[in-house]
Amino acid sequence: MLHEVLLIALKDLRVEWRSKVTLGQVAPMGLLVLVVFAFAFDANTRLLELGAGGLFWVAVLFGGTLLIQRAFEVETDDGNFDAFRMSTIRAPSLFLGKSLGIFIQVVLLELVLGPGIVLLYNVRIDDWLLLLAAALGGTLAFSVCGVLWGVMAAGTRVRATLLPLLLVPILAPVLLAGSRAFETAFGVRAEAGWTWASLMFVIAAVHAAVGMGTFGFLLEES
Amino acid sequence: MLHEVLLIALKDLRVEWRSKVTLGQVAPMGLLVLVVFAFAFDANTRLLELGAGGLFWVAVLFGGTLLIQRAFEVETDDGNFDAFRMSTIRAPSLFLGKSLGIFIQVVLLELVLGPGIVLLYNVRIDDWLLLLAAALGGTLAFSVCGVLWGVMAAGTRVRATLLPLLLVPILAPVLLAGSRAFETAFGVRAEAGWTWASLMFVIAAVHAAVGMGTFGFLLEES
Amino acid sequence: MSPARGNKYMTASPATRVLGVVAVAAALLMALLGLIVSPADVVQGQAVRMLYLHVPSIWIAYGAFVLTAVSSALFLIRSRRREDSGRHHDRLAGAAAEVGVVFAGITLVTGMLWGRVTWGTYWQWDARLTTTVLLFVTYLGYLALRRLPADPMIRGRRSAVMALISIINVPIVHFSVDWWRTLHQKASLSVGRRPEITGEMYWTLLYSTLAVTIVASWLIVHRYRVIRLEELRDEEALNALIASRLREDE
Amino acid sequence: MSTVVDFQKVVAVAGGFPVLAGLDIEITKGEIVHLRGSNGVGKTSFLRACAGLLQIQNGDATVLGFDLRDDRIAPRRYIGLLGHENHLYKDLWVREHLEFRAAAVGADQHDVEAALQRIGVSERLWAVPIERLSAGQRRRVAIASVLVGRPQLWLLDEPHAALDREGREVLDEILIDAASSGATVVLASHERDLSKSVTSRVVTLRGGRLWEDSGAA
Amino acid sequence: MSTVVDFQKVVAVAGGFPVLAGLDIEITKGEIVHLRGSNGVGKTSFLRACAGLLQIQNGDATVLGFDLRDDRIAPRRYIGLLGHENHLYKDLWVREHLEFRAAAVGADQHDVEAALQRIGVSERLWAVPIERLSAGQRRRVAIASVLVGRPQLWLLDEPHAALDREGREVLDEILIDAASSGATVVLASHERDLSKSVTSRVVTLRGGRLWEDSGAA
């Protein structure tokens, strides 16, 4: 099982490494979103500081959607999905492997965006542990949901645009929780950031369970 | 020339019509982005009102990126780009035709997003003329830059990684100018919105000129 | 293609016709009660009449979405067996979701109009409002997923999974007023608590709920029927196509 | 002699069109079946239905002893499918791709090089991105991906397309070897002269149904 | 007899690899040239270089009187190219696609139906999304797209791939017609027996260079 998961994840990362889409294309895009906001509120550093948590997650959502799209584009290209279906790898492993691949790429994206908000929005980090926990939970939830909805939307020509439509409402709670937890970690909100952080882990766990249980037939196209 | 431009634009719109991507999926998704922003900002109404202009343009960027991606996905699929190159249509017409197709789709998107921000972010429109001019200028600039960027990214995989880096400095001024002009139109900023609006027309004009001049060899892959 | 083919799940029957008549009558009575009989509110004035559409609509939408989820669960269970693959449940899920989306839309529209009158704006970034719009869009996405071309069983399972995940939004909307500080009304009717509104308003609201339920049931029954008829039409067309393929080898 | 594929009055639908319209066919172990018929008669659809990728609407279908209406996933591990498309990750190198495919069907990594050599992908190309290969070279990599899984049932959709003469000969040898070691091969092809040298049986489709069958060898 | 393609010591590079390594070839008007050679010898590269899609690094290349080193865009309007891929918009209907392609090469809209009928795409399929077509039907639509432009130089990369026998015959007729009305045809193909019936000349490549040439007819 673990072996299969790693196999899939490594393949995705290798494709990514060969085409360098994440770091080359998606990360600048995310940075653009941050820069634009910095422009939009240039007069008011206080506002930026307040909104930094939310902006970070909006940028992750934006870039992450592109990543998921690409992860499935690679599979639908040249009929690869059929080969995927014909392989002996069990569906839950496929699901976890794809999620792991996405997870690592989103982490890379966050490693670019994180310093971005620190520099551009002038935030101070009060609670490193919470920050890391929230980032981990949010990224997990995002990857798992993304792969689950990605496979649902895959196999159709319109997948590129149906995916965000399905993904965004499901991810809204993740976005909210991530923002709140980050704001607590930045010391701009007194609320219980840990509750929000744990919420994300719960979301991730639920979707992981659903995904592992249903990926087998979600993979079938016709 | 006009005939060729219309031919290309109509073909793109027809492909869209068959897959009903713009209105069916990108537009609802743009609306969701607006909702999600509000979530991320924790419904700070004042902040939303101030930021409405910027948020509008970020949503346009988000949705428009998907549209451009799709417009070029259709071309790179099944080697269509080669047929494009072999056609007798001159490169400037191709460029303008693609831009026109994107322009119309982005306008449709904005027709959904516009009422969206008015209703959701509670903005009041002080200056309709400026608003329309800014929307027109921004959309023109976005379409033209997007197509220019899209064709460069579509050509080869190697270049794809470099070009978003170029797009960031190109699109950032459009987003900035669009936000400022909208803010003036919404009466939340006293600054000269018309200057910003005209800036976008200038950007659009410059990129249109560059695009028409260079599209011929940008289309060539090797 | 005759609807009277005696299929177990065809729904044209005298009972549904009666239901239709009752639905029309109930809606008329509801308008009468809501617009004329019930009094204007002390605080809100005439605008309070929006209540009689606003609140029952969302409750019905909740109900419809729960029905979607339950049918989807049944479909997932039944579709494992080859015979009686549970298509019936899939159709019901689809019909209920469509009607639910319509009623959620009605709540949104009436709420926005109401907000314009009482709060002075169409929209507030209030947890209840935001979660409601997310609920609405989630089910729009569900309907979009249902429309993707795919084998009916595959599509049914896919959308069933989505319906089961999406149902989580219903309690979120309902409890949003308790979980977040909101502008929006807290629950005024709930089991085991004294209602906060009184008299005619209370009864009118209860009655409206009943009326809207009848209308919604009628709609669901008929959407179901249309979906079934569409399937029969497709089957018929398919049979004709098969026949014409057989004729290819003349 | 055991039956590997048994289709009876199979109807399959794609996009509202009956791509298989009552197909009856029975294939036994060790056969090399040449599937023929004009464009659009349903050859690809038949192969995909065998692989469990196309749902069966009506009729009975058994593949390698599995009833496809009950479980169309289980038989896949014994099947190798080569479609019109090559199923290649264009960004990966040849060797990387094949190693991944081998691992994904639980094959031995040592077979990777053997498969590439057998089908004639020269060593020079092993570290070249698949995107850079010529059409025939890609086809060879695709065939190697099937070969490495040692399937019991080979489903090949115009495997000879894009291959040069030497490639065709090697492929024919591979198929004969596979059949003689107990595998079954079904290949769709428009080539006429194929029939005589390699295949043991020619089946012609028409309008989604069986039209002519030369019978088992 | 005028020269249509004239390559002298042409070197072309793709991805750092010399796909053409000093190719000399001369093709005159009205010829039907059959391009042969093992996989990866540079047939596709040669066709793409003729179409101006692959830049020439070294040597001299003239196509239809245009020096490719000066202008590789101008000759394209007289060239019809069919690659390994079909160049089809999968979302469009067959007819819509062909109407677009016709307009894009400045051809007459009336030719669209004639082209589809000629190549044997049955009327039933004209309003079907291309995505739904079988491999051979797609190939036919792709050929119709070239046919409709009435090119002076036809560059066809394995045009027979995926076509059934009837399709191959029709295509051969089309090519003979085109050649007899003054067009020139270069087609890459791995089929042996092709040479005798249709083509006037067989050119074999090897390692990106000319290897054998049966000479002009």
Ligand code: HEM
């Ligand atoms: C677009 C704006 C609005 C939306 C989306 C909305 C949504 C909802 C929803 C979802 C419920 C059902 C609560 C439950 O789960 O039981 C509800 C109930 C209710 N809404 Fe609204 N609402 C909106 C605006 C308003 C406005 C402006 C008012 C009046 C000032 C209002 C008054 C009420 C009342 C009185 C209830 C009944 C509460 C109860 O008894 O549970 N709503 N609304």
Ligand SMILES: Nc1ncnc2c1ncn2[C@@H]1O[C@H](COP(=O)(O)OP(=O)(O)OP(=O)(O)O)[C@@H](O)[C@H]1O
């Ligand atoms: N929606 C549709 N309307 C009409 N015909 C359709 C539709 N969907 C699929 N088809 C037809 O179904 C058939 C699919 O056949 P299939 O791909 O199995 O053919 P094939 O025998 O593999 O042909 P080829 O030799 O060209 O590869 C085609 O004739 C195609 O036109």
Ligand SMILES: Nc1ncnc2c1ncn2[C@@H]1O[C@H](COP(=O)(O)OP(=O)(O)OP(=O)(O)O)[C@@H](O)[C@H]1O
């Ligand atoms: N980066 C690279 N490294 C090594 N070889 C390369 C590289 N890029 C391209 N090639 C080789 O260039 C050649 C391209 O040949 P081309 O596509 O023209 O062949 P072809 O004659 O059309 O073959 P086929 O019959 O298979 O279609 C191939 O041999 C390919 O492997």
Ligand SMILES: [Mg+2]
């Ligand atoms: Mg086929």
Ligand SMILES: [Mg+2]
């Ligand atoms: Mg080639």
